[in-house]
Amino acid sequence: xxxxxxxxxxxxxxxxxxxxxxxxxxxxxxxxxxxxxxxxxxxxxxxxxxxxxxxxxxxxxxxxxxxxxxxxxxxxxxxxxxxxxxxxxxxxxxxxxxxxxxxxxxxxxxxxxxxxxxxxxxxxxxxxxxxxxxxxxxxxxxxxxxxxxxxxxxxxxxxxxxxxxxxxxxxxxxxxxxxxxxxxxxxxxxxxxxxxxxxxxxxxxxxxxxxxxxxxxxxxxxxxxxxxxxxxxxxxxxxxxxxxxxxxxxxxxxxxxxxxxxxxxxxxxxxxxxxxxxxxxxxxxxxxxxxxxxxxxxxxxxxxxxxxxxxxxxxxxxxxxxxxxxxxxxxxxxxxxxxxxxxxxxxxxxxxxxxxxxxxxxxxxxxxxxxxxxxxxxxxxxxxxxxxxxxxxxxxxxxxxxxxxxxxxxxxxxxxxxxxxxxxxxxxxxxxxxxxxx
Amino acid sequence: xxxxxxxxxxxxxxxxxxxxxxxxxxxxxxxxxxxxxxxxxxxxxxxxxxxxxxxxxxxxxxxxxxxxxxxxxxxxxxxxxxxxxxxxxxxxxxxxxxxxxxxxxxxxxxxxxxxxxxxxxxxxxxxxxxxxxxxxxxxxxxxxxxxxxxxxxxxxxxxxxxxxxxxxxxxxxxxxxxxxxxxxxxxxxxxxxxxxxxxxxxxxxxxxxxxxxxxxxxxxxxxxxxxxxxxxxxxxxxxxxxxxxxxxxxxxxxxxxxx
Numbered sequence: 211x212x213x214x215x216x217x218x219x220x221x222x223x224x225x226x227x228x229x230x231x232x233x234x235x236x237x238x239x240x241x242x243x244x245x246x247x248x249x250x251x252x253x254x255x256x257x258x259x260x261x262x263x264x265x266x267x268x269x270x271x272x273x274x275x276x277x278x279x280x281x282x283x284x285x286x287x288x289x290x291x292x293x294x295x296x297x298x299x300x301x302x303x304x305x306x307x308x309x310x311x312x313x314x315x316x317x318x319x320x321x322x323x324x325x326x327x328x329x330x331x332x333x334x335x336x337x338x339x340x341x342x343x344x345x346x347x348x349x350x351x352x353x354x355x356x357x358x359x360x361x362x363x364x365x366x367x368x369x370x371x372x373x374x375x376x377x378x379x380x381x382x383x384x385x386x387x388x389x390x391x392x393x394x395x396x397x398x399x400x401x402x403x404x405x406x407x408x409x410x411x412x413x414x415x416x417x418x419x420x421x422x423x424x425x426x427x428x429x430x431x432x433x434x435x436x437x438x439x440x441x442x443x444x445x446x447x448x449x450x451x452x453x454x455x456x457x458x459x460x461x462x463x464x465x466x467x468x469x470x471x472x473x474x475x476x477x478x479x480x481x482x483x484x485x486x487x488x489x490x491x492x493x494x495x496x497x498x499x500x501x502x503x504x505x506x507x508x509x510x511x512x513x514x515x516x517x518x519x520x521x522x523x524x525x526x527x528x529x530x531x532x533x534x535x536x537x538x539x540x541x542x543x544x545x546x547x548x549x550x551x552x553x554x555x556x557x558x559x560x561x562x563x564x565x566x567x568x569x570x571x572x573x574x575x576x577x578x579x580x581x582x583x584x585x586x587x588x589x590x591x592x593x594x595x596x597x598x599x600x601x602x603x604x605x606x607x608x609x610x611x612x613x614x615x616x617x618x619x620x621x622x623x624x625x626x627x628x629x630x631x632x633x634x635x636x637x638x639x640x641x642x643x644x645x646x647x648x
Numbered sequence: 649x650x651x652x653x654x655x656x657x658x659x660x661x662x663x664x665x666x667x668x669x670x671x672x673x674x675x676x677x678x679x680x681x682x683x684x685x686x687x688x689x690x691x692x693x694x695x696x697x698x699x700x701x702x703x704x705x706x707x708x709x710x711x712x713x714x715x716x717x718x719x720x721x722x723x724x725x726x727x728x729x730x731x732x733x734x735x736x737x738x739x740x741x742x743x744x745x746x747x748x749x750x751x752x753x754x755x756x757x758x759x760x761x762x763x764x765x766x767x768x769x770x771x772x773x774x775x776x777x778x779x780x781x782x783x784x785x786x787x788x789x790x791x792x793x794x795x796x797x798x799x800x801x802x803x804x805x806x807x808x809x810x811x812x813x814x815x816x817x818x819x820x821x822x823x824x825x826x827x828x829x830x831x832x833x834x835x836x837x838x839x840x841x842x843x844x845x846x847x848x849x850x851x852x853x854x855x856x857x858x859x860x861x862x863x864x865x866x867x868x869x870x871x872x873x874x875x876x877x878x879x880x881x882x883x884x885x886x887x888x889x890x891x892x893x894x895x896x897x898x899x900x901x902x903x904x905x906x907x
Contacts, residue, residue, distance in 0.1 A: 452765055452766045453765060453766060456759040456762075456774060457759030457778065458759055458760050458761065458762045460744075460748055460751060463741065463743070463744050463748070464744070464752050467742055467743050467744060468739050468740075468741060470703065470723075471735065471739035471740075471741070472741075473703075473722070474703075474723055474724075474727055474732070474733055474734075475732075475752060475753050476724050476725075476727035476728040476753075476821060477724055477752075478722075478724045478725075479724070482760075485762055489762060531743070624748065625744070626748070626751060626778055626782075627771060627774045627775045627778050628775050628778045630745075630747055630748070633782060634747055634786075634799055635799075638796060638798070641796075
């Protein structure tokens, strides 16, 4: 086994380096470190047990969802060389389709809500995944002959077309083949009820009551949902690992490195690219269904390109071409850039007595001119979403200079269904003992 | 051996803008031969390869392989028919290991279906087949004496090693005919000799080779027939002796006018 001389391995004591080689240990250790950080922050902020659990629930929720998105981007970009920056569009197709399929049919819907087809949730989820895969197929078909960057433009445009279509007032509510459905237009649409919440409100209510003395009731369904999502992540990882560690994945890597040379080896590269793309798009559809769909309400403003780029950042941190890297990148992205600024603000407010909160930039600047820096600090910390973008920019520059391949880029993840590496090492060591050379 | 030639190229024309790269190239390659394709720089040798291999579409003319018209077919279909080419500048998969470069090549791999690779039960068949492919790849690496590099990324190999890898990888397809574009460029003389021996052994077993090469000694010593190209056209075809004694060939190389 080869020792990966990464930034962590080189700092670890020798006795621990061996453990670090195991991917699960890497993921677990990173997750534990981030959890610890948040528990300490929670303690400093005076959170009780419920507060801590809720803080970690939100952290885990986002990590799991970003990981699923990052795994797909890694399948597309890291393995197949497909520059998909329309991630959010396929998520939107999935969740909108599922929503429309599940909404009660006209006449049975509560007043003021949009009607749909009234299908059961599992069928509607399958429908949403298929719709996202189908839209992926439509996007890939005409653009397969395009180079990376042009393919990227097509995917971005597709995602925007989907968002703007969902926003169109003409589609807010319309009747087709005698059935009234709608996207809700710019006002959005109420989604489907979360079956886990329903369970704990109904048959599972005694469980909630039993613990309600120690922790808040909603945490039970909240954490159960996060665990269910984790199970989905494990399934997605299982599927993607089997896809990339196979002759299919090997051809994808070949296409990524040199498509023309791959065709010269008798591979119909177009077919491989389409298959890789639609599998990924189907999973993105599922991601939309379990992410935005689980919030009870969706609107087109949720599906802006920024979300796509945040998922990409997670992949870039981890390093394209490594599934482990994608998950660790997601943990670090959510733990620092995404949720970090909010916690820092709360900590500063808790421990530094700053007077003179400024509500807008001129006020903050004015206070600064008067020698009071607290205004600008508080103002800056209030801009959580702007801080995320700024931190992302800083991180990208640092990565470009120091680790252009990300934390796990260029790592060897052999594309084969058998353990090629150990077979080769066996023979190489046999050769060197038998031949006596080297 | 059938009397029909394996590869028939008939009056290929190809121009890029105002430049005529191929101006009526015609030649035939007999099955089981090692044929050389020579000519000065810019004669159109690589364009001919790219057109036969399907990367470029000819403006007119036909290419027949094994009696079948393959003009305008896609590169992957041509390769699947048993006509495989290598590139002048090696095109190994840089970010894949040498062994992966080898194992990607064989056609008809069950695991090229995503469904078979995912589904429990079917994946075992994929693995079984991959065991055989690994054996085959390992044998080929040993044959080319690059087995010690199996776990290196192909991008880390030297120029000569890349040439070896590309030839070995093409042979993994077990092609009926191989188009080799300067396979010995950057390969050291000892290794070059090994490679030529290997090619001759394969030729004696019935495989067919068309070879673009600038080293005249190699061409004259090892090829049964030589095709000379000049300014996008076939100048003449003959045995090495015939070609060598032909004044037009020398003139073409020295830049004299050819009437």
